[in-house]
Amino acid sequence: MDKPILDVRNLSIDYPISIGTVEAVRDVSFTLEKGEALGLVGESGCGKSTLGLAFLQLLRAPGRIIDGQILYHGNDIVTMKNDALMKMRGRNIAMVFQNPLTSLDPLYSIEDQFYETMKQHEPKITKAEAAEKAGKVLEDLSIDKKRLYEYPHQLSGGMRQRIMIGLGLILNPDLLIADEPTTSLDVIVEAGFIDLLAKLRREYNLSIILISHNLGLVAEMVDRIAVMYGGKIMELGTAEDIFGKPLHPYTEGLIGCVPNIKLDQKSLVSMPGSPPDLVNPPKGCRFSPRCPKCMDICREKEPELKTKEKGRQVSCWLYNK
Amino acid sequence: MKGLLRYAITRILLTIPMIFILLTVVFLVLRVMPGDPVSAMLGAHAPERVIEEKKEELGLNKPIIIQYFEYLGQLARFDLGESMVLKQKVTDPIKEKLPATIELTLWGMFFTLAIGVPLGAYAANKRRTGRDFGIRLYGNVAYCIPVYWMGLMMQLVFGVWLKWLPIAGRTSPRIMSSLFSNTGFYLIDTLLAGNLRAFGDVAVHLLLPSLTLGIVLSGVFVRLTRANMLDVLKSDFILAARARGVSEKLVVYKHGLKNAFIPILTMLGLQFAILLAGAVLTETTFSWPGMGRLLMERIYLRDYPTVQGVIVVFAIMVSVISLLVDLLYAAVDPRVKY
Numbered sequence: 273m274d275k276p277i278l279d280v281r282n283l284s285i286d287y288p289i290s291i292g293t294v295e296a297v298r299d300v301s302f303t304l305e306k307g308e309a310l311g312l313v314g315e316s317g318c319g320k321s322t323l324g325l326a327f328l329q330l331l332r333a334p335g336r337i338i339d340g341q342i343l344y345h346g347n348d349i350v351t352m353k354n355d356a357l358m359k360m361r362g363r364n365i366a367m368v369f370q371n372p373l374t375s376l377d378p379l380y381s382i383e384d385q386f387y388e389t390m391k392q393h394e395p396k397i398t399k400a401e402a403a404e405k406a407g408k409v410l411e412d413l414s415i416d417k418k419r420l421y422e423y424p425h426q427l428s429g430g431m432r433q434r435i436m437i438g439l440g441l442i443l444n445p446d447l448l449i450a451d452e453p454t455t456s457l458d459v460i461v462e463a464g465f466i467d468l469l470a471k472l473r474r475e476y477n478l479s480i481i482l483i484s485h486n487l488g489l490v491a492e493m494v495d496r497i498a499v500m501y502g503g504k505i506m507e508l509g510t511a512e513d514i515f516g517k518p519l520h521p522y523t524e525g526l527i528g529c530v531p532n533i534k535l536d537q538k539s540l541v542s543m544p545g546s547p548p549d550l551v552n553p554p555k556g557c558r559f560s561p562r563c564p565k566c567m568d569i570c571r572e573k574e575p576e577l578k579t580k581e582k583g584r585q586v587s588c589w590l591y592n593k
Numbered sequence: 594m595k596g597l598l599r600y601a602i603t604r605i606l607l608t609i610p611m612i613f614i615l616l617t618v619v620f621l622v623l624r625v626m627p628g629d630p631v632s633a634m635l636g637a638h639a640p641e642r643v644i645e646e647k648k649e650e651l652g653l654n655k656p657i658i659i660q661y662f663e664y665l666g667q668l669a670r671f672d673l674g675e676s677m678v679l680k681q682k683v684t685d686p687i688k689e690k691l692p693a694t695i696e697l698t699l700w701g702m703f704f705t706l707a708i709g710v711p712l713g714a715y716a717a718n719k720r721r722t723g724r725d726f727g728i729r730l731y732g733n734v735a736y737c738i739p740v741y742w743m744g745l746m747m748q749l750v751f752g753v754w755l756k757w758l759p760i761a762g763r764t765s766p767r768i769m770s771s772l773f774s775n776t777g778f779y780l781i782d783t784l785l786a787g788n789l790r791a792f793g794d795v796a797v798h799l800l801l802p803s804l805t806l807g808i809v810l811s812g813v814f815v816r817l818t819r820a821n822m823l824d825v826l827k828s829d830f831i832l833a834a835r836a837r838g839v840s841e842k843l844v845v846y847k848h849g850l851k852n853a854f855i856p857i858l859t860m861l862g863l864q865f866a867i868l869l870a871g872a873v874l875t876e877t878t879f880s881w882p883g884m885g886r887l888l889m890e891r892i893y894l895r896d897y898p899t900v901q902g903v904i905v906v907f908a909i910m911v912s913v914i915s916l917l918v919d920l921l922y923a924a925v926d927p928r929v930k931y
Binding site for chain 1: 829836843
C-alpha cells in the first residue's frame, strides 16, 4: 500500500483566551489513504472545524498548534513556512466551507475569483486561458459557463456551493476538506452535492475529509468515521462498524439521537448534559460526566485511543481493561 | 442606464424642497437676528430719516412675509438678487470665491482619504500590535482636535518655526499679480498657462490648509476603516480566499479593503457637509478667500441676499456630492442597481 496522503500525529491545538486556555484539540492521530473519504463527526464545539482549519494552517487567532505533526505526503504542515503554505493551499489541499452564500467575495465576478486563484499558483496564466479552464470545470459541475461572468448574488445557493467546489478543484488538489458543506442548503441540493462529490472522487481519485454533525450525510459519503468529543477522537472505524456496532457510549448516544421515521417516537431523543468546558476539562475521560456507563476509573484517568480490532480504534475504559 | 438617469433626475428634483426648507429657515433666522444691513452700513448714529429712506430702498420696510415671497419669486427666475451692502450682484462674489473653496475642499477630502483609509486598513491588518495602538491613538486625537486649533499649530510649526510653507492666502502677492485667471481654479489656470512657477506657488499655498482639513477629518476615517476592515476580515470569503492560497496582500487590500469601502463612501458623503462647515473655520484661519470667509463677512454685514445665496450654493454642493456618492456605490458594488 502507498504511503498515506495525510498522517496526523498527536495533534493538539490551543486557544489561549483571557480566562485560560481552551484545549480545543487534544492528541488527535489518524491517517488518510489516497482516494479515501474520512468523516469527522461530533457535536458543535468538539474541535472538528478547528481540526479542518489546522490542516491548512488557517486557525483563527489566537488558535495555535501546540504539539504534533500533520504529514502531507510526508511533509509536516505544522512547521511549514508561509510561502510553502500559500503554495500548498488550493493547489494540493482544497477546502470547502460551511456557508457557500458568504464564501464568495460579492464584489468580484466568478471569473475574477477563478482567475485570481489560478494566477496565484500559475503566474503566467492569461485571463483567457483561465476562463477556458474555469468554464470546463463549471460544465463538469453542470453549471453553464456563461455564469462565469456573473456575480455571486446572481447565483443560487446550490450553484455557489458548486462554484466553491470548482474553485477548490481548479488546481487539481488531491485532498479536499469539506467543512459542513451542506448545512445551509436544502435537502435536494444536498443530495445533488453528495452525488457530485462521489463522482469527483471516482474521476479525480480525490481524498476527502468531510466534517459534519450530520450523521446521515456522513454515512452516505465516507469510508471511515472518526467520532470526536471534547477535542479528542473517541472512536475511529469504518462507516459500517461505527453505525452497525458502535463501541463507545458517546457514539451510541450520538446515533441514538438521530430521529428514525420507522420507530414510533413521541419526542426527539437527546443526550443528557452538555459538551465539556474545554478551559477546565473534566478529570479523567472527557465524556465521563455524561456517560451512562461511567466507572470509577473513568473519573480518575484519561483512557487512550487503543486499537480494538483491525482498523478500529476506541478510547474508552470499557475496552481498555 | 435608463434607471440610472431616472434615479439622478429624481434625486435632483428632491433637492428643490430641501433647498426651499433650508432657505426658509435661513431667511427667518437672519431677520430675527439683532441688527440689519442698514444699521450695519450707516452705524448707530445715523439720522432716523436716512435710515428709513435706506430701508425703503432695500425693501426692508415691507412685512417679512411679503419680503419672503418676493425673494422666492426672484429665486424661481434663477436670480439670487443683489447685495444689500455692496453694489454688486450676489453671484459676483460667489463666482469669484467658489473655485477657491472647491479647490480647498477637494484637496482636503483627498488628504482625508489618503491619510485615513490606508492607516485604518493597516491598523486592522496589524490588530492588537503597537502600530495598531499608535494608529488608533492618532485617530482619536485627530478626531478630537478642533480644525482652527490644528490650523494654528500647523502654521506655527511649518510656517513660523520651520519656515517651509506659507501660512495664508492662495498665492504670493507677486504671483497673484501675474496670474491670469480663467476658471478660478488656480491649479488648473496655472497649468493651462504653462506657468510652472506659479503652479508651484499655488500648490504650496494649498498644502497647509488642505492638510489641516485632511488630518482633522482623517480621524473618523481611520476609525471607520479599521472597524469595517476588522468586520470584513472575519468574513467567510476572506477565509475561503486564504484557503485557496491567495496571498495575504491581495486578501487584505483587494478583498478586504474593497468590501470595507462601501460604508467609507457613505461617510465621505456625510463628511463633505462637515468639510464645508470646516472650510468656514479653515478659511478664516488661513485667510483663504473662499465661500466660508465670504459667508462670515456677509453675516457681520447682515447682507441678507448674499448670505442666502451662499447657503443655496452650499446646499447644491452637498446634494451633488451625495448624488455622486450614490453613483459610486453602483460602481463599487455589483449588487447596487438603479
